[in-house]
Amino acid sequence: MFFNDGRKHLLAEFSDKEFNMRRTMHDRLQVFNNWSTLEIRDLRLQDSGIYTERIYLWHDGEVRDFSYNLTVLGGDSPLQVTAYVGETATLTPDLPYEYYKVSWTTFVKGKTILVAEWSQKEYNENPYFQNRLDGYELTLEIRDLRLQDSGIYTERIIFLEDGEVRDFSYNLTVLEYPPIPTPVIETTLDEESTDLCHLHCSVPSNSTNLRYIWIYSDKGTVTLYANSSTISVLLTDKPRGAQFFCLVQNPSYFATSALVFLYPCGE
Template sequence: MSTHWFVLLACAAANPGLAQAPTPRRHVNGILGGSVLLSVVPFPGRKVRTVEWSFGAGTGDTIQLAEFTSAGFERPNPKDQFQQRLEMHNATSLRIKALQLDDSGVYEARIKTTVSIVEDQAFLLTVYEPVPEPEIRSHSLSSTAAKCNITLQCLVPGGERVNISWRRGSPMRDLGDQERYQLSPDGRSLQLSLPLNPLASNFTCTASNPADQKSISPDLQSICQSSRTAPRPCHWKAIFVGVFLGLQICAIVLVNLLHRKMP
């Protein structure tokens, strides 16, 4: 044996971590209250004898969840955090129901075949909360008889960990023309300059995380019409000044009338 191989074997014996690479993990996303299916894929031509499932949440402790055998489904501890939420979907698939946030973690499956070969497969499950329903707020800029200039703001209550995206048309596609559609740096506000006749397109805001998404499409026709008929800030100021002056005049007239009636 050469010196090179001797050194490699000595290093592997001193540090077993060098001899065996960590098991690759398949990423799985789940939604709170939903369910996921974890399915192992044995090597072709090998018949599965048993599958042992374990779970680790990253705290250092690993618990044995279940064992699939020809006799069925066995649970070492039915009173663990999963209780009745685990099912044997088939000989190689574990279903987790009524997902909870603390179900996130690493699930490992040890597959034992009839030819006495052991395979390890792992899944990294992340459970997300459902995405709240997004809301649209519109702000009129300077709409004219020919164009509608507005800003649409897509808001998600408590959606700090939610991605926001805007698309247009049906079927939906990217925004495209940056002269008519301007997106804010955070992606939440969309400034539009659209011809009114006919109104060019419809726009959709989508709020999403890796496990869920919700969409909303504002009624541009109604928004643009209301932005043309609603008084602008300068009109409100003029109305306020007019009412204030009218009240002052009425007060002066009333005072003069009272003075004239006094002896």
């Protein structure tokens, strides 16, 4: 599968000894190694993007996805920029700010499209990006990133002094956050009162941009207890046998952990 125009497109598929290829790339695709390897010949700049291979294992029905970020270069190598879904990517060259016109382009549906343009204090933005762009001086910011934003972005600058034209390319790779491992809830008694209990939700230290949502369930009724970036909560006056959950959220995934809480804490 390949991201283009904000959607996933099927490039090639092998199933039940039948092989199908996307018609527009039919003469440039080849498969080998028992159909697990895809080769793209006669590469073009617009072939850059995220390619995903989905494999179905017959013995147990397991599904595995493998993603590849293909960068097709032309001329000078583009600057590598990596960000995660939901974040903001900043594309900017290291240049003085004396210019006449700045334009940004990328590939959509195999064609070069204008992303944004600054000319004589006027600014135009392509509606394809749905008000997700910011621009200042020579910088382009793309907010609320999506996987399909991955690709080659080219900035063309026309300088005031001598009319020189310079192009700068950026290879933007947008990644999904990795899944969050199952968090663990730990309980500790309050030092001043045995009626108070601290719950602490922990996940691996390399996890970032996390949000913690605390809820409890009692006799089938679910209640929100805390909704913030707090990894610890203080509990009091909760019924015996209530279940407490810590939902951990990042921009791509949820993970849950449950604790059967016997009141008072530790009883």
